[in-house]
Amino acid sequence: MQYQRGRWSRVIEFLIEWLIRISGISAILFVFGIFFFVFKEGAGFLVTKWKPIEFFTSVEWYPTSLSNKRYGILAIIAGSASVTLLAMMIAIPFSLGAAVFISEFCAPKLKEVLKVLIEFLAAIPSVVWGFIGLMIMNPLIIKIFNAPIGLNVLNGGIILALMSIPIIVSISEDALKAVPDSYREAAIALGVTKWQMIYRVLIPAAKNGLLAGGLLGVGRSIGETMAVLLATGHAVQIPNGPLDSVRTLTATIAAELGETEQGADHWQVLFIIGIFLFSITFVINLIAYLVVKGIRIQAGDS
Amino acid sequence: MEPKIEISSLRVKYGSKEALKGLSFQIMKNEILGIIGPAQSGKTTLLKVVNRTIEHVPGVELNGMVSIDGVDIFKMRDVHALRRRVGMVAPLPVGLPLSIYENVAFAPRTGGMNNKAKLDVIVERCLTQAALWDEVKDRLHTLGTKLSGGQQQRLTIARALSHNPEILCLDEFSIAIDPVTTMRIEEVLKELRSSMTIILVTNLVQQARRLADRTAFILNGELVELAETNLLFSDQAVDQRTKDYVGGIFG
Numbered sequence: 217m218q219y220q221r222g223r224w225s226r227v228i229e230f231l232i233e234w235l236i237r238i239s240g241i242s243a244i245l246f247v248f249g250i251f252f253f254v255f256k257e258g259a260g261f262l263v264t265k266w267k268p269i270e271f272f273t274s275v276e277w278y279p280t281s282l283s284n285k286r287y288g289i290l291a292i293i294a295g296s297a298s299v300t301l302l303a304m305m306i307a308i309p310f311s312l313g314a315a316v317f318i319s320e321f322c323a324p325k326l327k328e329v330l331k332v333l334i335e336f337l338a339a340i341p342s343v344v345w346g347f348i349g350l351m352i353m354n355p356l357i358i359k360i361f362n363a364p365i366g367l368n369v370l371n372g373g374i375i376l377a378l379m380s381i382p383i384i385v386s387i388s389e390d391a392l393k394a395v396p397d398s399y400r401e402a403a404i405a406l407g408v409t410k411w412q413m414i415y416r417v418l419i420p421a422a423k424n425g426l427l428a429g430g431l432l433g434v435g436r437s438i439g440e441t442m443a444v445l446l447a448t449g450h451a452v453q454i455p456n457g458p459l460d461s462v463r464t465l466t467a468t469i470a471a472e473l474g475e476t477e478q479g480a481d482h483w484q485v486l487f488i489i490g491i492f493l494f495s496i497t498f499v500i501n502l503i504a505y506l507v508v509k510g511i512r513i514q515a516g517d518s
Numbered sequence: 519m520e521p522k523i524e525i526s527s528l529r530v531k532y533g534s535k536e537a538l539k540g541l542s543f544q545i546m547k548n549e550i551l552g553i554i555g556p557a558q559s560g561k562t563t564l565l566k567v568v569n570r571t572i573e574h575v576p577g578v579e580l581n582g583m584v585s586i587d588g589v590d591i592f593k594m595r596d597v598h599a600l601r602r603r604v605g606m607v608a609p610l611p612v613g614l615p616l617s618i619y620e621n622v623a624f625a626p627r628t629g630g631m632n633n634k635a636k637l638d639v640i641v642e643r644c645l646t647q648a649a650l651w652d653e654v655k656d657r658l659h660t661l662g663t664k665l666s667g668g669q670q671q672r673l674t675i676a677r678a679l680s681h682n683p684e685i686l687c688l689d690e691f692s693i694a695i696d697p698v699t700t701m702r703i704e705e706v707l708k709e710l711r712s713s714m715t716i717i718l719v720t721n722l723v724q725q726a727r728r729l730a731d732r733t734a735f736i737l738n739g740e741l742v743e744l745a746e747t748n749l750l751f752s753d754q755a756v757d758q759r760t761k762d763y764v765g766g767i768f769g
Contacts, residue, residue, distance in 0.1 A: 402612040402674070405571050406625040407601030407681065416628060421615040 254494060258487030265481065266488065277452045279472065279482040287485045294454040295462030299444060300437040302373030302458060307380045308430050314381070315388035316414060338382035342442040349375045349447025363459045367449035370458040375447050376440055380433040387432060391425020392418060424507050431504035435497050441466035465493050522547040522685065522715040523568065528582035530563050532575065537563045539739040540582070550707065550716040552730025552747060554723055554763070560739040561719040565687045568717070569604040570597050586685070602629060605678030609690040611670035613662035618654050621662040621673055625681040640680055647710065648676035649702045668699035675703065686710065687717045692725065704729055723764050727751050735760045
């Protein structure tokens with residue numbers, strides 16, 4: 217007699233299959249849903265009153281002025297860009313060094329400890345980072361640089377660097393680990409030193425992964441809100457140096473959205489900033505994805 | 519003939535496992551020494567000792583002496599200089615993720631040579647020696663990893679020749695390439711013999727027979743027999759195990 221599965225087992229299998237399918241599809245729907253919602257909130261202003269040239273080139277952000285409301289976000293873009301740039305200048309070399317150390321030099325036991333600690337760094341909530349910026353870094357920066365205020369680009373940059381290091385380290389370390397051992401052995405057998413092996417063979421071989429790690433770090437920094445809201449000083453201005461206070465795109469939305477009338481121009485403009493941010497992080501993540509997939513940027517790799 | 523490499527009571531242990539159990543023999547200058555033996559008999563370990571990459575294996579324990587031109591290699595201060603005297607070709611081709619040109623120029627460059635004209639000469643010479651030049655001369659700047667397996671293996675050989683080694687070690691170089699390419703490389707090796715000493719580890723008994731001047735049979739970390747290739751492959755082999763192995767009775 218032929219073996220037959222029970223009806224229940226077939227029903228359950230069918231249900232599980234659809235449950236998994238719905239979970240997968242819903243991830244896509246959520247992304248589009250978020251984009252749609254953000255877009256819808258800003259759409260009215262975007263179509264009728266939005267002046268893109270003023271929006272992107274003016275430094276005048278006076279959304280609550282009674283006589284003349286002005287919505288120029290150049291200074292805020294500069295705020296986000298400066299903090300992110302500083303954060304990456306600190307985080308990328310540091311992370312790369314850490315990843316090389318963990319993957320190539322470290323004893324196996326220490327490696328486990330370091331990896332756990334770095335994961336732990338990633339688990340600290342961003343408001344705690346903001347608190348560290350506010351309560352520890354602020355007085356420290358005032359003291360060391362004799363600055364009038366310690367909530368500035370430097371403070372935010374350091375905090376953001378610390379926040380993006382875990383993701384960059386873990387992706388870079390994965391990329392280095394993925395380089396076949398035969399490359400290491402072949403290079404060593406040619407009589408090169410370990411350092412020469414690392415920067416001539418290992419890093420070129422892992423460059424896609426390393427680049428992707430850096431880009432995801434950038435994405436993390438631009439999108440971060442709470443920590444920079446607390447640590448950067450909240451002043452809308454184009455910074456002249458690392459000791460100037462700034463305000464970022466994310467912090468602007470977080471700080472002002474609760475104070476505006478729903479549906480008003482100001483409200484809609486904040487959502488347009490949201491669309492802008494969403495586009496930036498989307499593009500960065502897309503580039504990181506393509507880089508990981510192996511799109512060759514370097515010429516000559518035909 | 520004068521000896522190039524002298525090995526005496528060489529023992530290598532990986533943890534508790536003894537890979538080489540006291541080997542002693544000499545390798546003559548400008549000979550091709552074939553080393554045959556089944557898998558796990560210590561052939562690769564022996565090659566790793568010669569260029570001291572064995573030291574990168576965790577938990578390895580070394581005893582005995584190996585000398586090149588009468589100098590104990592374990593007492594050499596500059597291990598990188600030693601490795602530049604020994605070319606190494608691994609069983610599976612390893613094209614480094616660099617262009618074909620840079621693969622070959624890699625060792626001279628890291629050794630401090632930056633003269634473009636001289637590097638060009640080296641690259642052409644080595645690729646020609648490895649019987650690869652004609653196939654790649656028009657695309658030297660494409661990635662070496664994009665070549666076919668047989669071409670990559672010849673690229674590996676070109677790279678091993680790039681620092682003008684005195685000793686060339688080949689570790690089962692033909693397992694990943696086709697017979698035609700194998701024959702071409704074998705021709706190359708016969709020519710290279712005039713300028714260097716070649717250690718040819720192979721588990722193709724017939725390859726040792728075709729190429730080697732003398733052949734060593736290693737079994738379970740011990741040297742069973744080392745003799746002129748003709749002798750080893752004839753009835754005159756001394757040890758019964760050698761006769762059985764080359765006769766195809768085991769292994």
